[in-house]
Amino acid sequence: MIEVHELTKRYGRTTAVDRLSFTVRPGRVTGFLGPNGAGKSTTLRMLLGLDRPTGGRATVDGHDVGRLPRALRHVGALLDAGDVHGGRTARAHLTALAQSNALAPARVREVLAEVGLEAVADRRVGGFSLGMRQRLGIAGALLGDPPVLVFDEPVNGLDPEGVHWVRGLFRRLAAEGRTVFVSSHLMSEMQQTADDLVVIGRGRLVAAESLESFAARSAPSAVLVEAPDVETLAPLLAASGATAAPQGERRLLVTGLPAARIGELAAGHGLVLHQLATREASLEDAFMELTADRVEYLAGDPR
Numbered sequence: 693m694i695e696v697h698e699l700t701k702r703y704g705r706t707t708a709v710d711r712l713s714f715t716v717r718p719g720r721v722t723g724f725l726g727p728n729g730a731g732k733s734t735t736l737r738m739l740l741g742l743d744r745p746t747g748g749r750a751t752v753d754g755h756d757v758g759r760l761p762r763a764l765r766h767v768g769a770l771l772d773a774g775d776v777h778g779g780r781t782a783r784a785h786l787t788a789l790a791q792s793n794a795l796a797p798a799r800v801r802e803v804l805a806e807v808g809l810e811a812v813a814d815r816r817v818g819g820f821s822l823g824m825r826q827r828l829g830i831a832g833a834l835l836g837d838p839p840v841l842v843f844d845e846p847v848n849g850l851d852p853e854g855v856h857w858v859r860g861l862f863r864r865l866a867a868e869g870r871t872v873f874v875s876s877h878l879m880s881e882m883q884q885t886a887d888d889l890v891v892i893g894r895g896r897l898v899a900a901e902s903l904e905s906f907a908a909r910s911a912p913s914a915v916l917v918e919a920p921d922v923e924t925l926a927p928l929l930a931a932s933g934a935t936a937a938p939q940g941e942r943r944l945l946v947t948g949l950p951a952a953r954i955g956e957l958a959a960g961h962g963l964v965l966h967q968l969a970t971r972e973a974s975l976e977d978a979f980m981e982l983t984a985d986r987v988e989y990l991a992g993d994p995r
């Protein structure tokens with residue numbers, strides 16, 4: 693379990709993380725979402741003991757990660773895929789990591805196979821593509837077989853096949869009962885992968901809940917209804933507690949009632965429907981709206 697309590701980080705006058713509190717549970721993939729500059733990387737760095745908080749605490753299974761010997765056995769992380777010595781081979785990089793955490797050398801071969809880098813294991817990392825570096829970073833995170841895994845924007849640089857693979861990997865790691873915490877600035881990405889969401893904007897918590905409840909709360913679906921007699925239908929819908937917004941002459945966009953109920957209501961009053969279509973609201977839109985006033989640098993902002 694990851695526990696973050698009142699975590700704060702200030703850099704001079706900038707408050708990068710502002711009294712942030714949330715927990716991340718095992719057996720689930722949790723998306724850590726926020727626009728650029730929201731404070732995700734800073735939070736993860738403090739969680740991993742790479743940066744000291746100005747206030748509050750971030751722990752993994754109750755421990756300060758920075759104080760744990762052989763930390764890779766407790767928490768594996770991919771923060772910055774570029775953070776590897778280019779002159780080393782993939783195998784040498786992982787072997788050094790394994791040695792410093794007293795891990796069995798055989799793990800190196802296992803994780804290389806797991807991330808699909810066996811064939812290039814003895815090439816220098818300097819010649820790796822960004823996608824290959826991401827895979828190497830993920831291999832490093834898996835090396836200690838840890839119960840908690842943290843990934844900062846792991847999909848960056850991966851091709852579609854790589855993205856598909858990484859999603860499957862996260863799901864499997866969670867199914868094994870591990871805690872999987874993945875940051876991204878794209879809701880569309882998290883929508884495909886996450887069970888739970890922690891959303892931040894300008895260092896502050898915006899939402900912490902399941903993807904399902906976030907979707908239900910922030911992006912209710914609507915039903916497009918087309919009927920020759922909307923004048924009769926609209927008041928019936930309103931009386932049933934729905935909101936019906938006219939969309940041109942014979943169309944209504946209805947919220948607050950599912951399509952099935954609208955169809956039944958119309959049938960009950962002998963009204964003809966020409967179209968009855970549920971429209972899922974975009975979670976990306978809901979996310980942008982929630983964090984809009986918390987985006988640090990807006991496009992076109994003259995500051």
Ligand SMILES: Nc1ncnc2c1ncn2[C@@H]1O[C@H](COP(=O)(O)OP(=O)(O)OP(=O)(O)O)[C@@H](O)[C@H]1O
Binds near residue numbers: 706727728729732734
């Ligand atoms: N070492 C530092 N010194 C000064 N300011 C910093 C430092 N690190 C981060 N910041 C500031 O803290 C804020 C949060 O940055 P952070 O990198 O954590 O955001 P992020 O959500 O990870 O964004 P991105 O997706 O762009 O990486 C930004 O305003 C950033 O400029």
